[in-house]
Amino acid sequence: MDLWRLLRRDALRNLQPLMLLAVLAAALNLALLTSLNDALLLLDDPNGLQRLLIIFLLSSFLWRLAQGWMMNAASKRLQAALAVLRVDLLRRALAADLPDSMAVGTSRLSQVAGPELQLLAQAVPTLVISFQSVAAILLCLLYLATLSQAAVLIVLGFLAVGGILIGRSVIRLETLSETIHEAEGALSERSDHILRTLRECKLNRRRSANALADATACAEALRRERHKFGAEYSHYFTVSELTYYMALAGIIFLLPAITTTDVATVVLAGHAAAFIAYPVITIVASYPSYIAAETAARSFLAVEADLGATPQLPRRKGAPTVDYTGFATLGMDGATFRHAGRDGSGSFTVGPVDLTVERGSTVFITGHNGAGKSTLVHMLLGLYPAQRGSLLVDGAPVPADALASYRDLFAVVFSDSDITRQLYGAVSLDDGFAEELLDRLEMSDKVAIDGRAFTTVELSQGQRKRLALVAALLERKPVLVLDEWAADQSPYFRRKFYREILPWLKARGITVIAVTHDDAYFDAADVQLQVERGGLRRADAPGVPAPDLIPAP
Structure with missing residues (x-):
């Protein structure tokens, strides 16, 4: 599980606080269930109902606090981890040998560090809630066992059969998710090409038609795969829902037939089984987010492996260094x-x-x-x-x-250097050298320096090269x-x-x-x-x- 490897390493190193909050929220869910079930047995006792109402309201308030703390903690830890992952990826790219970084490609690095990591940001809170839902289901089953052990066996039996069918569907969903990821990459590549070459496409109708046809084919392939995923997810969701309903029907129809039990027990057991519905639906609904996050995590780890370098940490102040500035x-x-x-x-x-x-x-x-x-x-x-x-x-x-x-x-201006407004490498801008360079390169009437940035870089290619030379020389x-x-x-x-x-x-x-x-x-x-x-x-x-x-x- 690549997602778990990634989160375990960076996002959720200390799982205990989150897991304890999730279990606490699940236990408070159980308190809601038991207070409602007990109220069904005390409908003719106003005092008992009033006491249970207080318990219900108090449990609801505490559940709201626990749920909020859990989600806030998960979000805070996750966003901090994503920031670390993004910066670490940039550090790995800087630390890697240039041929390795170039082999990965800037577009793939940008995709992994941007949209794909954002999938993790969207999925992890849902996964935390899913963990809470699992805890709620287990506690509900324990409570159901106190009412009727036969009822627990019936529910577990239907869950086992449904789990086999769901597992097969999960395998198909994961395969389709990988195919969709590849199809999205192909469409993104074609779309980026068209947008980067709008001028060339406008000047060559054949080129424009062929590029558009290629992009259309990729879009159609993506549509087909997404449709397959949607159909498979519909099957997955339907089987999951049917499993729950069959378990509930088993309690209502089978429990009285195989055991000697009273109506009250059947009602309470059925209510307990019904209470499981929400956490089950939550888990089922969160699975597409999990698949997307798993794919994103796999892609992120693959890029890390391709870079083949550990993050390059900033040099500690006072750390030994070699001074080559006096070279001959x-x-x-x-x-x-x-x-x-x-x-x-x-x-x-x-x-x-x-x-x-x-x-x-x-x-x-x-x-x-x-x-x-x-x-x-x-x-x-x-x-x-x-x-x-x-x-x-x-x-x-x-x-x-x-x-x-x-x-x-070395200060360098490559043939394909990317010039930006920010003068990140400049040593000093207070001695007039920058203005001298702009004058000497005949750029002072087009560009000035404001703070530590050029006022504009929206210039011709030759003028941008002159600005790149100015930026390089300001590195001294x-x-x-x-x-x-x-x-x-x-x-x-x-x-x-x-x-x-x-x-x-x-x-x-x-x-x-x-x-x-x-x-x-x-x-x-x-x-x-x-x-x-x-x-x-x-x-x-x-x-x-x-x-x-x-x-x-």
Whole structure:
């Protein structure tokens, strides 16, 4: 039971208070039943009825208090646990190796951390009430045993037969729930694609028609599976209700036939069995919520397993760290990274790479599309773990426990960087450097900084890239990495970048590593590194061949 594993671990570590409140509420339910049953025997005794009425009202008041405390405690603990689960999932994504996080995908992470965890929020209070209902049923059966042991056996017999039929239906419901979950994911993927490509679809009627037809097919498949689920749930609910009615009929019709009992006992036993109806209906009605929550929990745990990392906790104040900020050189020694193919074998390899970057230099990484430039940059940043070789700082290998300190040297603008208004990584905004950057990048007439955020990011692609560069430089890191940054700039600003901005960055002592195709400006670099077939050579040494791909071990 994945839901139980998840709740036991995070939400309901200390079940005792909740369970005690649930049992107390169930016992007060029994007090309501016994006071009503006793009143049926004292209809001609006004004093007795008055005493039982007081007991009934007091039990109702206490039941209301216990029920409220139980639900409030469950909600408070659950919401706290969901907050922990969401943050832990983000920490796991941050702690995991980048290839593992990318394999899971941002859409799946968002789905699990958002809508699917919300299913748990909706289901758990119902499950707590279901536990209370089970306790109420057991106490009612104990009370029924004090009236007639034969009546208990009759009820248990019908419940056993009904339980077998219900169990078969439950198995079918769980299978259908998994199918529905997959169908919803497929429809969500198609819908998201259409919404992300509205412009392209409007410009291509065939594309629009095919995408819509695909989404329609997925919606129809989801409709069929939901209809099957609804029909099966109707069968499940009907069998559950019929089981209850058969048990009640057994008391009324069978009990007098198989035992010598008076009418009063039959009436009281029947009333006790009828009192079980509400908790039974509660359990039956809550089962779809349980199935949805179980599916969500299974998906959450699967994502955790795919990330393959424990939550990355914030570093304790005063904890030892490695200071690489005074470095003279960065590099790689025989570093190799192999992208896994669909069959698990290596599909493309970059390396072995021997590389040294001197502090304050401007390095261009060039090469054809697919040659391995982005992979090389990710290796140098420590985002793709080297499967062979090592990262170097001043010629010394970077140990695994110092990798975070190493990564702190870099500010990066990737080709697909997502720019947000919030300047989370900025060190200081009070010395005028931000305004200087906006002026130098010719953005001060479009954007300002308010607090620790840009006033807007609703700009053209090239202007958004300039804001991303501003945000990266405000991190005050010694190394700036740019991935095709100038590709979205106008010819005027592209020239300004290579002829003015890069020299200005060099004058400030910032090491720049830029992936670029702009061969007209290759002379702006101190070093040009050419990537070919996963290998690396200096562009001024054309006689050095690129190494062949490394065979899988």
